[in-house]
Structure formats: C-alpha cells, structure tokens
Amino acid sequence: MTTVLIVDDQPMQRFGFRMLLESQDDMTVAGEAGNGSEAVRMTAELHPDVVLMDIRMPGLDGIEATRRIVASGDRTRVLILTTFDLDEYAYDGLRAGASGFLIKDALPEELLSGIRAVASGDAVVAPSLTRRLLDAYADHLPAAGSAPAAPATHPRLASLTDREREILTVMGQGWTNAEISARLHLAESTVKTHVGRILAKTGARDRVQAVILAYDTKLVTPA
Amino acid sequence: MTTVLIVDDQPMQRFGFRMLLESQDDMTVAGEAGNGSEAVRMTAELHPDVVLMDIRMPGLDGIEATRRIVASGDRTRVLILTTFDLDEYAYDGLRAGASGFLIKDALPEELLSGIRAVASGDAVVAPSLTRRLLDAYADHLPAAGSAPAAPATHPRLASLTDREREILTVMGQGWTNAEISARLHLAESTVKTHVGRILAKTGARDRVQAVILAYDTKLVTPA
DNA sequence: GTCACCGTCGTACCCCGGTACTACCCCGGG
C-alpha cells in the first residue's frame, strides 16, 4: 500500500487528488497539507511514501518544502506538480531533490502511474518537460551531440541575452513585473533590471513598445 | 436532478469536480469539455442545467464560450470558476452573461451550494469578488436581459465603440496617452477616459494586455 | 590572475498609467 501526502493550497485540487487516489486499491491518502510548512511537518509525522507537491503556495513554497523534506533524510519521495510546462520551478525542484515532475493537466492515469513509479524508487518527468530539462542540462553531460541550434533571432533582438529574451517573452504574455518575479523566482528589482536593459538594448521606450516589438519580430505570436 | 457540464482544460481538475458532483444525489455530470469550443458544442447537444466553466483554456476561452452559450437562448446557466480573484475576469464574465462566479479555492461545500443556487435561477458571486463587482457595476446593474449580439469585429472587441477601437489601434502602435492626445487633438484626460473604458470592456488589466489583445484579434497586425 | 559579462538584488526617486469620480455637449429615438 502506497501512502500519499497531498500538498496543495487549493482545497478543490486536493479533493480531486484524494478521490483519485482513494479509488485505487493500492494507494491511500495519509493526509493533506495546504502549504509548505504543513507539508514538512506532516511528512515528519506521517512518513508517507510519496508527497504530491504543488509548487505555488502561500508561505513556504513547494520547492523549499521539497528541499527540507529531502534533507531530513526521510525516505519519502517527492513528486512535484507544475501548472505550466514552462515553469522555471521545475529546474529548481530537480536541484531540491524531487523524484519527479508532472504537469497538472496530465491525465489521471498518467498521474497514478507516476506516483507508482516514484514510490518504487524511479523518477518521472512529464514528456513536455523532458526536452527542456535535457536542453538546460546539456552542458553538464558528456556533450557528444551537436551544438545547440542557434536562436536565430531578429536583428533588433540580437543583442539580448537568453535571459532577457526570456523576460521579453513573458512580457509579451502581459505579465506585470510582480508576476514575472513570482513565477520566475526572482526579486522584482531583478526583473526591473532585466526590463530596463531590454528597453535600452532594443530602443523601446516602455514595455508596451517592447511587447509590440516582440510580436513584430515573432518572438511571441498571436494566440 | 441537476445536470452539469464540466469545462476545464485540466483533466485532473475535471476529475475532481466530477467526483464531487457525482457524490451528491441531486446532481449528475452530463459531460466534460476541455476547451471553449467543446463546451459550446456539448451544451447545444446536452442542454445541461449548469455549465461549470473555467476561464483560462487553450483556444476558445471561458468568457467567449459563456457569451455564445448565453446568446444561444438555451436556458443553461453558466457558473464561472476563476483561479485568482482577479476581478477583470469576473467583470468580463458578467458582461458575457454568466450566472455566477466562484474562486477555485473555494471549499467543496461552497461550490455545491453555488451550483444549486445557479441551477435554481439565482446568481452567486464569491464573497471576495462581491465588493469589487458591486463597485464596478453599481450603475449598470439592472441589465438582466441579454444584450443583442454586436457583429463586425472580434467578439472581445464587439462592445467597443468606433472611437474606442481607434484608440486601441493607436495604443497598438505604442503611443503613450500624451502622444495619442496630441496626434488626435484630444485632452489627455479624454484619452485616459477612453483607455479606461477599453480596459473595462475588454477585461484587459492594463494597456499592455490591451495591446496584446489588439494583436491577437488582428485589430493591429505585426509590421 | 584579471577582466568582462551575465544574472542577481537592493534603494531611491519620478512620472506615467490607471481609477474614480463628476460634468457638459450633441445626437437620435421613444
């Protein structure tokens, strides 16, 4: 019997996971936590086999909670659930010692098989994340492959660093500085620094013109 | 027996709702849809009493789907679920003819009582949204009838006047309020008034999102 | 070793953008 601790700040989300897990005869829900601190405490008490960990939560977030759980030496495995597949948190989570990542819009069956895999000591990564993870860690590998495909960007964006291009992309999604900082795990001051450099390099006067430029250069494309 | 159509792009979220609803003996799930288009089509087929509508979905979003369902004349009620208590979504949804709004992190019991209220013809709004909605709608509240479907442009821009569309177009050129006022021979205060109404009508949070919308709806096109 | 670049974070400051009102004019329709 695999025992699972559900960690998510949304009660309905927890409810869904609970119903799914309880419907399986080889799994049982050890408990539910609504934030990272609760998750750490309950893991120490209950010693579940698997912690189903949401990332974005008020207070202690899922990454830090994962780090503490892993550091505790407990043999509990942490399976992280990300909402978006572009979530930068995934990388942080790997470093934090998580045993896997799945996207929240995965099919229930995929989630179940992921939990079973993690419980048995394997690691799982959502297919849509695998590519990105491989890319991000490519340089830490033996590197026998070909050089990464050049970004091939528009001239006006040529002087931007990768990070700046990334920031510009999310600016093109309409995110505020505060949202960018939250979702990319940055201080707002850092975001402002990036945005400022983007404006300086591209000649855009403000973020509106920067976003327009992003569309015109097809860095982002209309929905 | 209240029949419910569940609309959400996340299978797990749908699963949770389904389990919750099926556990009630006065409710049954008529079906599930993963995006707005499916929702519209399935509503026309199944005529559920209530559509549980997520907002953020790939393709046709929940607001537009709501608008079409309401416009169809079907007596189906739409209950919108927002992930964040960002009132711009709620605002937009109200215009679209939704019968209620709840935040996704509501307790399951609150969700159930909300569905029952909507099914019986009442309207529900999450407490955290009520205040803002009342403020925003204080003077235009009596509108209970369905507004005539305005044609011509993209649905999300349909309610804009010609002048507002014009302003939005030049916003899409990256002009500041001051520039718009100068080149259109207007007072800056007038420009602000127009911009404010554009944001309110389209549900955009700021001019950046408005410009993105202008691109997405092809009101303006990349250079 | 040194240096340049990148990414990160902070503080302080100013201004534009956005909101919340109120108000007036013009026009077409009931």
Next chain:
DNA sequence: CCCGGGGTAGTACCGGGGTACGACGGTGAC
C-alpha cells in the same frame, strides 16, 4: 419632450513602471 449613449474634459489620487545608481557571485576568455 426627455432620455440614453457616445465623445469630450476635468480633478484628485495612488500604484506600478522606469531610471539611476551601487553591489556581488559565477564563469569564461585572455
């Protein structure tokens, strides 16, 4: 005739955006 919608304009306020600094760790080039 009055009423409503659209367009115009104003004031007051505040928060986020943008600027201008300075600072520090890591990394790759020379």
